[in-house]
Amino acid sequence: MGDYKPSAAETSLSTATQLAKEIQNHPPTDQSGVLYRQLRQPPLNIVKARGNYLVTDTGLEIFDATCGAAVSCLGHNDQRVHEAIQEQLQKVSYCYSLYFTNSSMENLCKFLVDSTGGKMSRAYIVGSGTEAVEASLKMAVQYFMELPTPQPQRVNFIARKQSYHGNTLGSLSVGHHVGRRAIYEKILAKNVTHVSQCYPYRDMKSYETVEEYVGRLAQELEDEFQRLGPDTVCAFVAETMSGATLGCMPALPGYLKAMKEVCERHGALLILDEVMSGMGRTGTLHAWEQEDVVPDLQTIAKGLGGGYAPIAGLLLNKHVVDTLTKGTGSFVHSQTYQGHPVSCAAAYRVQKIIQEDNLLPNVREMGTYLGQRLHEKLDSHPHVGDIRGRGLFWAIEFVQDKRTKEPFPPSQGISWTVHTTGLKPEHAISLIPGNGGADGINGDHVCLAPAYNITRAEIDLIVDRVTAVVQDALGH
Numbered sequence: 347m348g349d350y351k352p353s354a355a356e357t358s359l360s361t362a363t364q365l366a367k368e369i370q371n372h373p374p375t376d377q378s379g380v381l382y383r384q385l386r387q388p389p390l391n392i393v394k395a396r397g398n399y400l401v402t403d404t405g406l407e408i409f410d411a412t413c414g415a416a417v418s419c420l421g422h423n424d425q426r427v428h429e430a431i432q433e434q435l436q437k438v439s440y441c442y443s444l445y446f447t448n449s450s451m452e453n454l455c456k457f458l459v460d461s462t463g464g465k466m467s468r469a470y471i472v473g474s475g476t477e478a479v480e481a482s483l484k485m486a487v488q489y490f491m492e493l494p495t496p497q498p499q500r501v502n503f504i505a506r507k508q509s510y511h512g513n514t515l516g517s518l519s520v521g522h523h524v525g526r527r528a529i530y531e532k533i534l535a536k537n538v539t540h541v542s543q544c545y546p547y548r549d550m551k552s553y554e555t556v557e558e559y560v561g562r563l564a565q566e567l568e569d570e571f572q573r574l575g576p577d578t579v580c581a582f583v584a585e586t587m588s589g590a591t592l593g594c595m596p597a598l599p600g601y602l603k604a605m606k607e608v609c610e611r612h613g614a615l616l617i618l619d620e621v622m623s624g625m626g627r628t629g630t631l632h633a634w635e636q637e638d639v640v641p642d643l644q645t646i647a648k649g650l651g652g653g654y655a656p657i658a659g660l661l662l663n664k665h666v667v668d669t670l671t672k673g674t675g676s677f678v679h680s681q682t683y684q685g686h687p688v689s690c691a692a693a694y695r696v697q698k699i700i701q702e703d704n705l706l707p708n709v710r711e712m713g714t715y716l717g718q719r720l721h722e723k724l725d726s727h728p729h730v731g732d733i734r735g736r737g738l739f740w741a742i743e744f745v746q747d748k749r750t751k752e753p754f755p756p757s758q759g760i761s762w763t764v765h766t767t768g769l770k771p772e773h774a775i776s777l778i779p780g781n782g783g784a785d786g787i788n789g790d791h792v793c794l795a796p797a798y799n800i801t802r803a804e805i806d807l808i809v810d811r812v813t814a815v816v817q818d819a820l821g822h
């Protein structure tokens with residue numbers, strides 16, 4: 347699947363008439379019914395997709411080097427997943443989880459729990475990463491109410507700067523995407539504070555060792571617990587590997603362990619958000635497998651369903667489930683579409699394919715290769731400040747001045763320019779733009795997150811195109 351490339355002839359012949367119709371069906375912006383993300387700037391119209399390629403209504407074949415937002419981990423149009431969806435539709439498309447279960451949800455949750463070696467003992471399936479994060483926050487609060495001696499005073503959350511956890515009011519409150527928060531600040535939750543992100547490129551001092559830097563971050567968390575009152579903290583929330591907001595920053599060795607130790611010292615929970623970094627993206631099914639740490643609550647989403655259905659999950663550590671089971675025995679939370687049979691069938695098939703096709707070793711191997719090639723081609727570029735990542739999840743951070751690491755002024759919109767340059771027909775590659783990584787306002791990067799079945803030749807193609815895009819957009 348991964349190496350399918352529709353030929354120009356195929357695109358133009360087999361779909362020519364259909365394309366003409368599609369174009370007709372999509373009138374100019376002022377006649378569109380869609381509230382586009384850029385209201386005055388309609389995005390390209392994708393009429394079909396296969397493997398790594400997205401095809402627009404003008405026949406442009408765009409290499410999807412990001413799986414959308416790190417979603418389409420098997421590439422597009424995998425017939426095996428389509429079949430699983432069809433099969434589920436023949437059985438039952440929807441049943442209400444208040445009083446029914448369904449075999450696809452059972453299969454998926456069993457798979458997920460088993461994949462953690464039983465460390466996480468139950469899964470709660472919802473429709474988006476945001477919903478999973480909301481559920482995790484509410485579960486953390488309820489957990490403390492269900493202890494033999496309830497701790498209702500634990501209402502504070504500590505999260506990290508330059509993090510992203512979703513866009514509803516609760517998840518936006520724990521996140522720290524400055525641009526997305528700004529106009530809503532006054533209605534965001536007041537029980538959340540933010541400590542520094544783990545970001546050695548800008549924040550580790552030249553005289554510090556990794557241990558010293560990690561120690562300093564752990565001390566900052568400890569100080570925040572003390573400031574709030576250690577027994578008022580409900581949970582510390584962090585992305586296991588920072589995603590699109592900071593730009594693909596893996597945790598430094600020992601960092602998450604040190605943070606978890608602070609939580610444990612004060613009886614607070616650790617919530618790891620793996621919506622973007624989990625389900626294989628960083629080379630292991632769960633990103634925490636590469637850290638010396640197991641979360642109390644874990645969120646997953648993007649790669650879970652590979653884009654074949656909107657789906658996300660909350661995984662619960664055994665001790666949390668046991669506490670609830672011995673307590674009221676019911677999570678005070680629900681959503682109409684939780685455990686949706688069709689979404690679960692799609693995600694279960696996606697996960698079985700990752701297993702059957704043995705894709706995780708490929709993620710690790712091709713990820714290492716992608717990193718090497720990016721360094722080789724772009725390290726010397728005067729406006730490339732940092733290249734970092736893990737597995738098939740890499741970011742390139744742009745700077746105005748390499749020596750001082752001074753970012754470009756946000757008004758220049760550098761990451762957006764790089765992204766739109768990528769979509770020009772002569773490059774035809776999609777890159778995720780990100781800004782504000784340096785301090786919330788300044789900083790530009792793009793992220794790469796190709797499909798798990800990517801080949802060496804396709805990595806070469808990505809790196810060649812990205813290099814050309816960077817040169818086209820930033821010179822040299």
Ligand SMILES: *Cc1c(COP(=O)(O)O)cnc(C)c1O
Nearest residue numbers: 474475476510511512589621622
């Ligand atoms: C994308 C993302 C979310 C939100 O997921 P949605 O499906 O967009 O609601 C939450 N956390 C992280 C780390 C993400 O990358």
